[in-house]
Structures are given as structure tokens and as C-alpha cells.
Amino acid sequence: MRKTLMQKLNHCLRVGDLPAFRRHFNLQTVYLRGLEIAPVAGLLPSCEGGDDVVAEFLHQNGLRTVGSADIAGWRPLHYAALGGNVEVLRGLLEKRADVNRRTWKDEPMFGFPPWMSALDLAVFLKHQGATRLLLEARAHLNGGFSPAVMLAATRDNADGIRLLCESGAHPLAQNLLGNTTLGCAGGLAAAEAIEELVVQGRPGSLDLSRALFDAATLRGGTAELVHRLIALRADVDFQSNVPRDYKTLGRLVLAAKSWQHRRGRTSALTAIAYHMHGSTPLMQAIRSAQFDGAAALIAAGARLDLCNCRKWTAADFARGQSIPHFLQLGLEGDPQLHFGIAGSEDLKAQSLNPEQVARAGRQLAAYSGTDSVALDSVLSSKTSRPLANLPVHYNFGGSSASVLDSVYGSAIQ
Incomplete structure (x- = not known):
């Protein structure tokens, strides 16, 4: 080196x-x-x-x-x-x-x-x-394109955020475009920064919902982060509102990129701008191919019928993509597949007995095509465990997803 x-x-x-x-x-x-x-x-x-x-x-x-x-x-x-x-x-x-x-x-x-x-x-x-x-x-603490606390958040620098806030920095500050500090942390999966910002800023539902949206839009849409933000009171059906959520400069940038998209000069950024207004976290998670986060959103009860400004639903964003089978079932609203666990505090407090866990495992194997032998470590459980403490991950079609929770709903019925 x-x-x-x-x-x-x-x-x-x-x-x-x-x-x-x-x-x-x-x-x-x-x-x-x-x-x-x-x-x-x-x-x-x-x-x-x-x-x-x-x-x-x-x-x-x-x-x-x-x-x-x-x-x-x-x-x-x-x-x-x-x-x-x-x-x-x-x-x-x-x-x-x-x-x-x-x-x-x-x-x-x-x-x-x-x-x-x-x-x-x-x-x-x-x-x-x-x-x-x-x-x-x-x-x-401010003066550039972004406040110092936002730069700390983008680097998951929780200690830096704490030092800045002790010196008077506003933990929920915005940059010149209107992006929020919490949203930037969410978009970059900066989990430690999010926790520190929550302590320092005590964000409301709107700030948390924007963070959830930004996480799904960029690269923070993991199932774990989705669960955490929903637990903090983020709205799973939050719809982006450009005039409300962005400053004048941000609205101008989005309008310019949207115009480029309509003229055929497409890119990931122009697609985001073109579909921004009215989009939900679920739509953005599917667009960005963060399928474990999308499954977690459906599990939390995200609506499938909402449309953005282009009249697209979440299912429209899945067109042309090779999405996992379990997510396709969720988008089709399969009544047999219960996605009612994530984000539900009542269900999280429950425990599954070994028989219920086995039933959940068999259903997961049936829906995903996964060999049930791969679930032996879960199915052989002899004692009840809190539902929130079963961090089991599997790989479906190349996409890592925390989907065991997705079938627990039927197991506890």
C-alpha cells in the first residue's frame, strides 16, 4: 500500500x-x-x-x-x-x-x-x-451547498453529528436543493447517522417519511432500514410532493431533468425526476431494484393502487424487470401470502411456537422454490422466539431479502 x-x-x-x-x-x-x-x-x-x-x-x-x-x-x-x-x-x-x-x-x-x-x-x-x-x-456550521451536519450524515459520522449539534447545528437542516439531512442519511443507508439525528432532532412523521422515500430512491432501501423508519413513524404510503418537499433551486433542477427525460435524453437521474411527484417509497424501491426493501414495504401494508403524476402504480415500475417471485406475488396481492408483519408493533410483540415456525418455513419454501432443508436451523427451534428477533436472510434469484417475516402472518393466524 x-x-x-x-x-x-x-x-x-x-x-x-x-x-x-x-x-x-x-x-x-x-x-x-x-x-x-x-x-x-x-x-x-x-x-x-x-x-x-x-x-x-x-x-x-x-x-x-x-x-x-x-x-x-x-x-x-x-x-x-x-x-x-x-x-x-x-x-x-x-x-x-x-x-x-x-x-x-x-x-x-x-x-x-x-x-x-x-x-x-x-x-x-x-x-x-x-x-x-x-x-x-x-x-x-452553514454556508456551502450543504450544511456541515449533512456532510457528516452522508458519511455515517454519528460522532461528528453530535459534535456539530452541541455547537448549535440544526440536525434536520436542508441543502440548497431542499434535500434533508435525515433524507441524505437514509438514501446512503447511514444507519448510525439516522439514529443520532433522531436523538438530536426528534423528527416528525414528514421528515421520517421523506427519509424512507429517499432510502428507497437511492441505495438505502434495505429491509432493516425500512423496518426501522416505519417503527419511528414514517408513513409507508408517503407520496412525494415536489412543491412542498423541495426549494426553488431543487424544483428547477427536477423540472430540467424531467424535460430531458421527455426529450429522450434518459438516465437514472432523469427517470427519478420524471416520476418524482406523487411517487411512493414502494415505487422507488422497485424502480431502484431494492427488492428486499420493497417486500418489507408491502409487508408493512403499502398500498398497491396509488398512482404517481404519470399514472404509474408500483406494478408499472416492475414491468421489464426480473423481480423475485415472492415480490411478484406481493404486487399481485396474493391473498395467501400475508405481508402483515413488518411495521406492526402488535405482531412484533408476538412469539411463534415451533409448530407455527415450521408452518411458516414450509410456506416460504413453497412460495420461493427454496429447498426447505435450507430452513432447518429455523424449523428445528424448540422454543418460542419474539418475531422481531428472527433475522433470517435468504437469496432469491440473486436478490438478498428478509422475507421470512413475509410469511409469518399466516403462521400465527
């Missing part, structure tokens, strides 16, 4: 890409996190007066002054925040580096948008010590 890093750093120097060299050089603490590998201290001999950590930092990064930006729009404080070195950051601040100066160019290779502050970078990269120092220096 160290050899690979050296090759990358030398390549950046050979081609004259100093901003890329600085990013990779300072991101070593992130690359090597959890590994017993010492980072590269520098490619240049130490400068005179090597006890000055700021002078050494500037020297090794090819930077001249504390306050000037390079051609990429980044200042020394931004590069120091990448590495999270508290001593260097403190030295730069003592030399009057502006803690609230922001980058003015994006860096898509690393997922950094423009207008990032040193605090944004520190929380994004989970440098908690650097975060504390920058907050003590009165770094602004």
Missing part, C-alpha cells in the same frame, strides 16, 4: 498536477486508517527550522503562504483538514488562516462539491479531533 501511494505521488509530480499531489499526500491518514502502515512523511528534505510544523507542512505541500489559494481553489487549511492533523491546523489558525474560507472548485474524483470549508472536510472524513478544534475556532 505504501508503495502504491509513493507511485501515485510521484506520478502527480511528474505530470505537474500539484493539487492532486496535495490531496493524495494529505489523505494518507484516510487511506491508511486501520492499517499498520506509516504514512509517507514527505518527498522533500525537511526545511530549515524543522520544529515549525506549519513551515514543514507548507514546504512538503509546495505551498508558499498560509492564506493563498492554489489553482484548484484550495488553501493550506483545506489541505490540512484532509489529513486531520490537529497540530498543523492549530498552527495555521495561530498564523491567522481564515477558518471560514471555502474552496471554489469541486473535486469529483473525491466526491467534494465546491464551497467546502475546512470544517466540512473534517466532518466528511471523520476527523473528530480536527472537528473539535475548528468548532472551537468558531467555524461556520
Whole structure:
């Protein structure tokens, strides 16, 4: 790994890409996190007066002054925040580096948008010590495209969220488009961040429902997260309302992408925008092929007859997709397949005796085509277990799904 890093750093120097060299050089603490590998201290001999950590930092990064930006729009404080070195950051601040100066160019290779502050970078990269120092220096909590707490949420940085909220950050803040912090955490399956945001912000049903929708839209639509958000009072039949849910800039972006979709310039993003208004979490889970989450939504009682603004139902989103058999049964409203477990607190409190578990297992095997031998570990249970404590997962047609709960409804009848 160290050899690979050296090759990358030398390549950046050979081609004259100093901003890329600085990013990779300072991101070593992130690359090597959890590994017993010492980072590269520098490619240049130490400068005179090597006890000055700021002078050494500037020297090794090819930077001249504390306050000037390079051609990429980044200042020394931004590069120091990448590495999270508290001593260097403190030295730069003592030399009057502006803690609230922001980058003015994006860096898509690393997922950094423009207008990032040193605090944004520190929380994004989970440098908690650097975060504390920058907050003590009165770094602004908002000001870029997204508030700092949202960047922490996208990285599942629960500790960072806690530090920011202790300094006055609003845990349920929105970005310039209108996306919510809780929704971003849901969309990226940031489970620890969601739990911390719930504690800090005490979100209402609308915020939780938007998080459920965003989870199904992006890549957070797992059965576990769906169950958790519904348990927190998310509406399983929530329908997106663009004028209500997005700011003016967000509505303009969605309108532009929807127009592109109608003109035939289709992509995943244009499809989302085109079908956004009126869509439900179930529709989005099927569109994004998160079939375990879709099954969990049906299990929680999601309506199959709701239509979005294009008059599409959940079943319309399944057209042209190879969906698992158990989900097809759910979309067809098969009366024999009871999806009444997930999200029901009364049923979650119940226990199944061994005979009921066996009956559920046989039905699951019959519906899925799975060999019932694969369920032996469950069927051989001799004691009752709480329904919510049966985390059994199987693979159906290449899609991992928590569908054992889907047949428990009939077993306890």
C-alpha cells in the first residue's frame, strides 16, 4: 500500500498536477486508517527550522503562504483538514488562516462539491479531533451547498453529528436543493447517522417519511432500514410532493431533468425526476431494484393502487424487470401470502411456537422454490422466539431479502 501511494505521488509530480499531489499526500491518514502502515512523511528534505510544523507542512505541500489559494481553489487549511492533523491546523489558525474560507472548485474524483470549508472536510472524513478544534475556532456550521451536519450524515459520522449539534447545528437542516439531512442519511443507508439525528432532532412523521422515500430512491432501501423508519413513524404510503418537499433551486433542477427525460435524453437521474411527484417509497424501491426493501414495504401494508403524476402504480415500475417471485406475488396481492408483519408493533410483540415456525418455513419454501432443508436451523427451534428477533436472510434469484417475516402472518393466524 505504501508503495502504491509513493507511485501515485510521484506520478502527480511528474505530470505537474500539484493539487492532486496535495490531496493524495494529505489523505494518507484516510487511506491508511486501520492499517499498520506509516504514512509517507514527505518527498522533500525537511526545511530549515524543522520544529515549525506549519513551515514543514507548507514546504512538503509546495505551498508558499498560509492564506493563498492554489489553482484548484484550495488553501493550506483545506489541505490540512484532509489529513486531520490537529497540530498543523492549530498552527495555521495561530498564523491567522481564515477558518471560514471555502474552496471554489469541486473535486469529483473525491466526491467534494465546491464551497467546502475546512470544517466540512473534517466532518466528511471523520476527523473528530480536527472537528473539535475548528468548532472551537468558531467555524461556520452553514454556508456551502450543504450544511456541515449533512456532510457528516452522508458519511455515517454519528460522532461528528453530535459534535456539530452541541455547537448549535440544526440536525434536520436542508441543502440548497431542499434535500434533508435525515433524507441524505437514509438514501446512503447511514444507519448510525439516522439514529443520532433522531436523538438530536426528534423528527416528525414528514421528515421520517421523506427519509424512507429517499432510502428507497437511492441505495438505502434495505429491509432493516425500512423496518426501522416505519417503527419511528414514517408513513409507508408517503407520496412525494415536489412543491412542498423541495426549494426553488431543487424544483428547477427536477423540472430540467424531467424535460430531458421527455426529450429522450434518459438516465437514472432523469427517470427519478420524471416520476418524482406523487411517487411512493414502494415505487422507488422497485424502480431502484431494492427488492428486499420493497417486500418489507408491502409487508408493512403499502398500498398497491396509488398512482404517481404519470399514472404509474408500483406494478408499472416492475414491468421489464426480473423481480423475485415472492415480490411478484406481493404486487399481485396474493391473498395467501400475508405481508402483515413488518411495521406492526402488535405482531412484533408476538412469539411463534415451533409448530407455527415450521408452518411458516414450509410456506416460504413453497412460495420461493427454496429447498426447505435450507430452513432447518429455523424449523428445528424448540422454543418460542419474539418475531422481531428472527433475522433470517435468504437469496432469491440473486436478490438478498428478509422475507421470512413475509410469511409469518399466516403462521400465527
